Every structure is written in C-alpha cells, then in structure tokens.
Amino acid sequence: MPRELFAPVLGYEGALEMKIVVLAGGLSTERDVSFKSGDMVARALRRKGHQVLLLDVFMGYGDAECDISDIFDRAEEVSVRVEDIPKTAPDIAAIRAGRKDQSKTFFGPNVIAICQAADIVFMALHGADGENGKVQAAFDLFGIQYTGNSYLPCAIAMDKGVAKTFFTAYGIPTPSGITLEKEERQDAAKKAKIHYPCVVKPACGGSSVGVTIVEDPGRLEEALDEAFYWEDEVVIEEYIKGREFSVGVMEDQVLPVIEIAPIRGFYDFKNKYAAGSAVETCPADLPQETSRLMQKYAADVCKALGLTTYSRQDFLLDESGRIFCLEANTLPGMTPTSLLPQEEAVLGMSYDDLCEEIIRISLKKYQK
Template structure:
C-alpha cells in the first residue's frame, strides 16, 4: 500500500508525534508498504513539484526526525519557520499527497490532530485515515465533556469542574472541591501543563501554568493510587498495563525519558479488578463512539476503586509507548500492530 504517515503539526506534542510517526513508517516499510512520513504543517517542498511516483522515493522524501526534547516545543518558532507563512494548518502538498495515498496513518497527537479537525477535513476530501472519526475525536479530546459522558454511562471518574479563562475561580474555596487536587488543560495531552496542587498558592500557580496552554482547564479531585492504562481495538480490550514513575507522577518527562517509569504488562492485579478495568475501557469506547482503537487511562485507589481519567484516540507509538507494549503481551509485534490498526480503520470505508 501507499501510505502517508502524518505527524508533527502545531501541537505541544509535536516532538512526540514525530517519533510515533517514524516508528510507524519504519514498521510499515518493514512489511513492504511504501510509507512517507509527512509533517502536516511544514508539508513537502515549497516549490511546484511533480508528485507522480513519489511513493517510490518514500524514505528519501520523508521528514527528518531528531527525537523528543525534555521540554515541549516552542510553537511560535515553528510557525515562523514555515517559508510560505500561510495561515493554513496544511503545509505545501499535504492534501495532494494524502489524496494519492491508499490511507493516511494518523500519527498526530494533541491539538489539530486528535481533536477531529483534520479528520473532518479528510472526510470532506474523501481521504481515508486511521483512527476514529471527527466527532468522537472532538468529544474525547474535551476532558470535561468526556467526563460527563463517563458519568452518564456509569463509568467512574474523579469529581471535577471545568472553567475557562474569562470566568475562572481563582479562589479554590469557590470550586466546591477539596485539596489536594489536580489542575490540567482541558484538551491537552502528554501531561503538559498538569499540576498536583496541595494548597491555595499552588492552586493559583497551577491555573496560570494550565492557561499557558489552553483557554479552558479542568480541576479534578486528587486520587492517590496506582496508574494503569488499557488499550481497546475494535471494542476488544488489550491487557492492562501499570505505570509506576520512579519520581513524581506520570508527567511529560517521565513519559518520554528512558528509565523514568517502570511499566508492567500484564499488570499485577486480581482477575476481578483486571476484568472490571477492561470492561470500563470498552464502555468508554462505546460511550464516546471510538470506532477503531484508543487507550484509556485509569487510577486504582487504596480501596480498589477504579477511576477513568480520559481516553486517548491517537495513543503514542514510540518505543516506550503503552499500547504497543499491551499488544506485544498478546503476541502482536509492532509492525503487525500498525497493520492491524490500518485493517480495522479500513472497515469504516467498506
């Protein structure tokens, strides 16, 4: 197949997306596919190009990848570096190349990737892509909205409130929650802008940090417990994986710095808790309408109460990412996982 692996963009998770994309492109080439790794924002070339036969040169024309830095990228610098300075998210030749492909593998993370906007554009262009559709992507991206759907479908989640910058409650006592709590951007990923708050001063600092990234934030009751994740493919749960950071919580650094967390798959849980967590993961997929694949994050407190935090519609596919480890636990290696995601995604277009 001729495949565009779409990565990069204008998200705080831009660097992570490139590493996901490179891993996917390499794996698909290993399986005999012609895969071009393409930056959705920078595009391919800023000059008129003859694109016929470009998939025969897939490795040559693919975007270069350097790795994940310890800090999120400066997006303003990224914007200024594009030669055409267009206001469009789609860089030169992106739509043309995606229309030429048999399918686009969505390796994007965060805003303008997981929020459904690109999926909606592709639907209008008749471009096939991996992952769920535009509406379910948008719903899952909004943590406040998805939490309301969790509760409506009897899926436990920590108590929370949402607020935007224009109507922010800067006094913690006005939130109706108790300390400690967690403050996070409403639609962000990779734990960027997330803070654990223990007093009023930390609360106000955490709000300022979260508002650096978005106009809307979530304040959530803090749950002390173990962290888990469960992948779902075609409404079937994968094994549960446990994530135990060596220091602090599972933040941006601990997610992408080698050796920062111990990950155990299958997680060491009782059969009943495992089954219940997998059940909730599938119920989240059904509640949000996640058609193809996703990964749900959970906490388990000391009384063995399970809480769902969020759904990730385009989970990371880096060497340290969770979904590939879960697939490996059931005998599905990384190249096979990439092909299986494509197979499931193509069912939407049958």
Template sequence: MKIVVLAGGTSTERTVSITSGTGICKALRQKGHQAILVDIFCGIENVDRENPFPSEYDVDAASEYMSAFNDRIEQMKKERRSFFGPNVLKLCEAADIVFLGLHGANGEDGKVQATFDLMGIKYTGTGYLSSALAMDKGITKQMFLMNNVPTPRGVSMVKEEMTTDLKALGMEFPVVVKTCCGGSSVGVYIVNDQAEYEQALKDAYSYENEVVVEEYIKGREFSVAVVDGKAYPIIEIAPLQGFYDYKNKYQAGSTIETCPAEISPELTEKMQHYAEAGAKALFMEGYCRLDFMMKENGDMYCLEANTLPGMTPTSLIPQEAKVLGIDYPTLCEKLIEVSMKKYPAQDFTL
C-alpha cells in the same frame, strides 16, 4: 499499500509525534508497504510526481527533515494561513490510507479528520466527532458520567469565570488542575495548597482558555488500549518520581511499566470493562487508549481517553500488544485494518 504517515504538526507534542511517525513508517515499510513520512504542517517542497511512494526510501532522512523545522514552527504559524503544508493534501489523496501519527491539538481534536472526511481521504483512528469529544476533558468527564464509567469528580472553568475558591467548587485539596484540551500531560498540575493552586491555574491558562479542576486520586496508574471494541492487557505505570507527566512519559528509565498489570483477575476484568465502556461512551472507532487511577481499596477511575496514543515501538499500546503475541510492525498493520472498518464495505487486503 501506498501509505502516508502523517506526523509533526504544531502542537506541544510535535517532537513526540515525529518519533511516533518515524517508528510507524519504518514498521510499515518492513511489512512491504510503500510508506512515506510527511509533516502535516511543514509538508514537502519537492515531490516526485511520477513516483511519490518509492520502493527505496530513507525514513531517517525524512524524520531529520521534519525535525529541522522545530525551532521555526511558531514563526511559521504567524506567517501562514493554511494549516496543511506544501503537497500534504495531494499526497494524502494519492495514498490508499493515511496513518495518523499526530498528537495533541490540530491532530487529535477532529479538525484533520473532518477535513479528510470531506475530501474522501481514508485515515487511521476514530472519526471527527469522537476525536473532538475525547480531546475536551470536560466533555469526556460528562460522557463518562452519563454512561456509568467512574471518573474523578471535577469541573471545567473558562478563564473569564475562574474562581480561586475551591470550596465554591465543592472541592478541597489536593486537586488536579489540567488544561481542557492538552495532551501528553502537558499543563497538568497536582496541587496541595492555595498558593500552588493559584500558580497552577495561571500556568494552565497560559496554554488555553479552559481548564479542568478535579479531585486527586491517590493510587496506582494504569492504561488500557481498546482495539476494535476489545480491551487489550492492562499496563501499570509506576513513575520513579512524581506522576506520569511529560518527562516521565518520554524520558527513558523514568518509569517502571508492567504488562500485564499485577492485579487480581476480578479487578482486571472490571477495568477492561470500564475501558470498553469508556470507548463506547465517546463513540470510538478503530482504536484508542484509556488511562485509569486505582485506589488501594480497588476503587478505579477513568481519567481520559487518547484517540491517537503514542506509537513508538516502546509506547504503551505496543507493549500491551506484545503480551498478545503481536509485534510492532504487525500492530501497525492491525490498526490500519480496524480503522478501515469505518468506511463502506469494499475489497481490502493489506
């Protein structure tokens, strides 16, 4: 297949996305596909019109080209009107499918997906509506509650209606303050007193205009991939320090990850059920990953859903797939396969 692996972009997770995209592109080429790595925002200036998907291709060189723009992104955003970089849409239209290796805003929020739907471009992952729902943590919480998926009690606040009085929100310390539409735990703060709470609000609002304040669940952290409606083995994430924030997610050796998680068969079944129910509540198609906290007494809470979770070879979903005997390149192919199901029936072989 001719595949564009789309990565990079303008979000706070740009560098993570480049790492994911590089791994995906290498894996797909290992499987014999004509995959190329493209930065959705920076694009490619010089494209071989006769052969845009060459059989010989240097993925690392493409990754380095993308990374060279990192320090200029903010300036480029000010100078540009269009989000899509040079030749990006033309390459995507020429591909059999686009593998979305994007993370965060303008990647996971449904905007790119809606554009591609209108242009007839096939892509991996869920559609624009479920992407938008899952990106907003306040809406996600409401959808979970409506569908009997346990989730921490909380409220969302826009900056104009912000209150520093936790009691007015019916809550008490400790609480979690997080941006409404952030990702990779950027803009997430666990606060224990009034001073920390006010600082966390200030910091969170520096990212966007809406935040979520929710009760803090003390316990163990887990994550569950849902692929084609079925839960994968549960992975437990045990940070050596603090919680599973941006640093612990992407700095090697910061966490101990155990898959399958060492919990009872009953709790395993329960969490996998809630993962599948959470994905269904948000109308997920293809694949996603849901994050959980579990108290010592076994009470569990679904925190959020990730529509385009990290896909480096050592990311959580590849670790879960490995337990099922699915290696990383095969997983990348499988995610394409399940993503194609959202399109009208047609002859399709990888």
C-alpha cells in the same frame, strides 16, 4: 498477520503494497512525540513492503507549485528526519515562524494532495489538531482515508471536561471536577469549592503538559497560569492518590491491563518518554476481578464515546480499590515506550504487525 485477511479489507485482488502517508508533527505540545511515533510506524510499514512517506502536517512538502507526481517513488528520501524526543515541550511560536510560506492554513504545502494520492493516511498525530477531530473532518470532506476513529468521537474524547460528562452518564467512575474558561477563572475558581489536593490541567492537552498537582490554595493561581499558558480552557479535578493503569482496545478486543509506576513523581512528560523513568508491568499485578472491571470500563468508554477502531483508556486505582477513569486516547502513542504496543506484545503481536492491524481495522469504516 495473515496476508489473506489483509487483502479483502483493502479491496485489492493482487498487489498488497500500499502507498501510505504517515502524518505527524503539527502544532500541539506533543509535536515531537508525534514524530517519534510516526518514525517508528513508517519504518515498520516499510519493513512490511509498503511505500511510506513520513510527512509533517504543518510544514508540508516543497512549494505550492512543486511536482509531487512521483513522490512515493522518493518516499524515504523526502520523509521527515526524526531525532530523539526532547525533555521539554516544543516552542510552538518558533515552529509557526519557521514555516516557509507563512500561510495561516493548518495544512502545509501539498499535504492534502499527497494524502489524496495515498491509499491511506496513518494518523501519527497526537494532541490538539491531531486528536480533536479537525483533521479527520477535513479528510472526510477531501475523500482521504485515514486510520483511527472518525471526527466526532475524537472531538468528544479530546475535551476532558466533555468526556467526563459522557463517563458520568454511562456510569463510568471518574474524578469529580469542573471546567474553567480563561475569562471566568477568578470568580469560578472561588465558587467551585475546590478541595485540596487537586489536579489542574489543560482541557484538551496531552502527555501531561501543563498538568500540576496542587497541594494547597496558595499554589492554585500558579497552576492555573501554567495550564492557561497552553489552552484557554482547563479542568480542575479531585486528586486521586493511587496506582496508574492503562487499557487498550483494538476494535472489539480489550487488551491486557498495563500498570505504569514512575520512579519519581507522577507520570509527567519526562516520565512518559524518557527510557527508564517508569516501570511498566503488563499484565498488571492485580486481582482478576479488578482487572476485569477495569477492562469493562475501557470497553464502556468506547461505547460511550463512539470509539470503533482503536483507543487507550487511562485509569487510577485508589488505596481502597476504587477505579477512576481519567481519559480516553483516540490516537495512542507508538513510541519506544508507548503502552499500546506493550499490551499487544503480551498477546503475541509484533510492532510491525500491529501497525498493519491498525490499518486493516481502520479501513473497515470505508466498506460501509
């Protein structure tokens, strides 16, 4: 990225080195994935010459009385150490129990103060309390600058049932479905006239955790048990048999379509993050008109939900050539197997440059 384009957005006349918090972890099912994204982003931004601290939003740093005045001088030393992504979702109860101060506050010790001392927070959070707008809203109140979209578009996109309503209103095709609350599951499931096969998934989950493809009525209760284990609200939608695709959008630029073809099963947690579990092709092998229509729908999703910085939309293409939008991701993954970096690479942008570009376009919302 040309540095002369970067400086004016940052508001710096001379030094371009920034103090950056890469915020990761949290209490979602995507906690471990978030750390992997955060670790890669932190390394990339350090290579660009910035002072970067990788911080766990839930565990925080030190005790409440800890001196953090020189923390960016010790950024690499105190950053979270990251291992490979496990094959299963994290034990959230054990993580809660492991916090030293046992506070009920989502933000760990010193998180807000450290983020306030940074020039910007790079949001590497994924899943609930990372992508649902709550952290973004809190940061707005604390005067903390952060990457990605503002709180309201994040909240809308995170709830798959609500997002479907917006898709339909804007003419974006999406699988038909219903939303169920835990307390109404018995009556509502019977009245919904569900057709099989169908898909049952947590309304605000990510990385396909808790998702089940249900072939017949006898498996529905088991699938609901699995989805309700993770959340109190689930979506039941029609199953679309077809090919899986994703389309990233960076500000006003729609990226090339990427196809994801799992070697076995569907694009679940394991296939998303285990190397060699899926074949990813970018640009996707599609007729030009199909690619263009899918890209148009990706841009339409941004307009419908109010996404202005960067995002990634997931699609299915059925056997008759119909396109269906599944969801919008407001903080796309940045792991070794993530899709957005692969799409940008096709256009010639390196991973390191992509991380700085996300900061550059995100800072624009603070110039208004």
